[in-house]
Amino acid sequence: MSKVYKGAEAALDGILFDGMTIMAGGFGLCGIPENLIAALRDSGKTEITAISNNAGVDDFGLGLLLQTRQIKKMISSYVGENKEFERQYLNDELELEFNPQGTMAERIRAGGAGIPGFYTKTGVGTLVAEGKEHKDFDGETFILETGLKADVSLVKAWKGDKEGNLIFKKTARNFNPMMATAGKTTVAEVEELVEVGELDPDHIHTPGIFVQRIIVSQGLEKRIEQLTTRPKSKGGA
Amino acid sequence: MAWTREDMAKRAALELIDGYYVNLGIGIPTLVANFIPDGVDVTLQSENGMLGMGPFPIEGEADPDLINAGKQTITELKRTSYFSSADSFGMIRGGHIDLSILGAMQVSEKGDLANWMIPGKMVKGMGGAMDLVAGVKKVVVIMDHNARDGSAKFIKECTLPLTGVRVVDMIISDVGVFTINDDGATLIELAPDMTVDDAKARTEATFKIGELLL
Numbered sequence: 001m002s003k004v005y006k007g008a009e010a011a012l013d014g015i016l017f018d019g020m021t022i023m024a025g026g027f028g029l030c031g032i033p034e035n036l037i038a039a040l041r042d043s044g045k046t047e048i049t050a051i052s053n054n055a056g057v058d059d060f061g062l063g064l065l066l067q068t069r070q071i072k073k074m075i076s077s078y079v080g081e082n083k084e085f086e087r088q089y090l091n092d093e094l095e096l097e098f099n100p101q102g103t104m105a106e107r108i109r110a111g112g113a114g115i116p117g118f119y120t121k122t123g124v125g126t127l128v129a130e131g132k133e134h135k136d137f138d139g140e141t142f143i144l145e146t147g148l149k150a151d152v153s154l155v156k157a158w159k160g161d162k163e164g165n166l167i168f169k170k171t172a173r174n175f176n177p178m179m180a181t182a183g184k185t186t187v188a189e190v191e192e193l194v195e196v197g198e199l200d201p202d203h204i205h206t207p208g209i210f211v212q213r214i215i216v217s218q219g220l221e222k223r224i225e226q227l228t229t230r231p232k233s234k235g236g237a
Numbered sequence: 238m239a240w241t242r243e244d245m246a247k248r249a250a251l252e253l254i255d256g257y258y259v260n261l262g263i264g265i266p267t268l269v270a271n272f273i274p275d276g277v278d279v280t281l282q283s284e285n286g287m288l289g290m291g292p293f294p295i296e297g298e299a300d301p302d303l304i305n306a307g308k309q310t311i312t313e314l315k316r317t318s319y320f321s322s323a324d325s326f327g328m329i330r331g332g333h334i335d336l337s338i339l340g341a342m343q344v345s346e347k348g349d350l351a352n353w354m355i356p357g358k359m360v361k362g363m364g365g366a367m368d369l370v371a372g373v374k375k376v377v378v379i380m381d382h383n384a385r386d387g388s389a390k391f392i393k394e395c396t397l398p399l400t401g402v403r404v405v406d407m408i409i410s411d412v413g414v415f416t417i418n419d420d421g422a423t424l425i426e427l428a429p430d431m432t433v434d435d436a437k438a439r440t441e442a443t444f445k446i447g448e449l450l451l
Binding site: 085168 | 283301302303321349360365367368372
């Protein structure tokens with residue numbers, strides 16, 4: 001059975017429904033599955049719970065699905081780049097669950113690894129700890145956090161092969177590998193799709209067992225949020 | 238004369254020790270990288286998944302796949318490694334990072350930190366701040382000593398939602414430097430021409446006066 005699909009629309013066919021939970025990889029706009037997010041928007045599915053570190057910007061990334069009001073709830077660690085998000089939230093039009101970034105990463109890792117819960121010291125004594133089980137280990141207090149899973153995970157990789165083995169590039173890796181493990185169905189978009197055997201098995205970040213469908217990205221924008229450079233002549237940061 | 242943002246960053250750079258792994262927050266803490274003392278070799282961690290952060294790229298060479306936690310384009314070094322967010326926060330939560338320098342809206346005299354939320358006003362999220370203050374060995378805050386309206390930010394009890402409880406080890410502000418430990422807070426340095434009375438007038442927290450200032 002081939003995992004390779006012709007495009008984002010075909011790759012999402014039959015697995016989307018109203019009220020579903022999705023995960024979308026990326027940190028800011030770096031390493032986001034651009035084609036798959038656009039196809040999810042075009043599907044018109046609503047009441048979506050979206051698990052993603054950020055909410056994109058107003059007109060790109062998951063911000064596209066906020067504009068169209070397809071998202072009911074976000075689970076994120078930081079949404080400061082999105083004014084529409086802030087507006088919808090302050091007007092009670094959007095549910096929001098903030099997770100500390102490391103807790104969120106670990107919840108997704110746990111979800112994919114069959115671990116229903118784990119204890120962490122992150123957030124003890126803060127709003128994040130309210131209503132959660134507290135437990136002491138060696139005189140220090142920890143809180144119970146639960147694993148996260150999704151109906152569909154949308155991830156972005158640099159290279160992939162037709163078995164779904166993935167290699168990520170630089171800081172575009174971020175949440176993508178854990179999300180790939182935590183989706184009932186994981187769909188990957190890659191910049192370069194190669195034949196099985198062309199990737200060095202020792203260099204594969206995500207084994208193909210975690211990826212059910214794969215496409216080649218078309219017309220990636222790869223937008224930069226904060227372009228910061230130094231002049232050619234001078235050194236220093 | 239009160240310290241400027243650059244002065245605060247320079248002072249914070251003196252907390253860097255050769256061989257340290259360091260996470261710098263967004264804003265003034267990022268400037269600390271410009272003042273790393275000669276002979277001190279530190280490795281900068283970026284919590285989006287990079288160890289060994291290099292300077293900003295030369296014009297025209299920015300890579301959209303290579304950013305720091307502030308979403309700024311950066312470069313890699315020979316020592317650089319990349320990893321997932323889960324591994325990154327394993328480093329942070331697991332106590333493998335030596336020093337975190339970050340900003341604050343409020344710090345209490347016991348070292349409680351509030352820097353992520355103003356109820357009803359600011360909805361941005363905590364990002365990695367709660368994990369950093371919970372896991373990193375030493376936490377240094379760089380902040381303006383007072384809010385724009387002049388109110389104290391170094392106070393008895395934080396009124397804003399907390400980022401962490403008893404997590405701040407040091408505050409560097411335009412007034413001077415305070416340490417915080419189980420015995421409470423101590424003013425250990427003053428910016429030029431600042432007096433102990435100035436510091437007291439601009440602070441609500443209770444603090445002791447360090448030996449060098451007596």
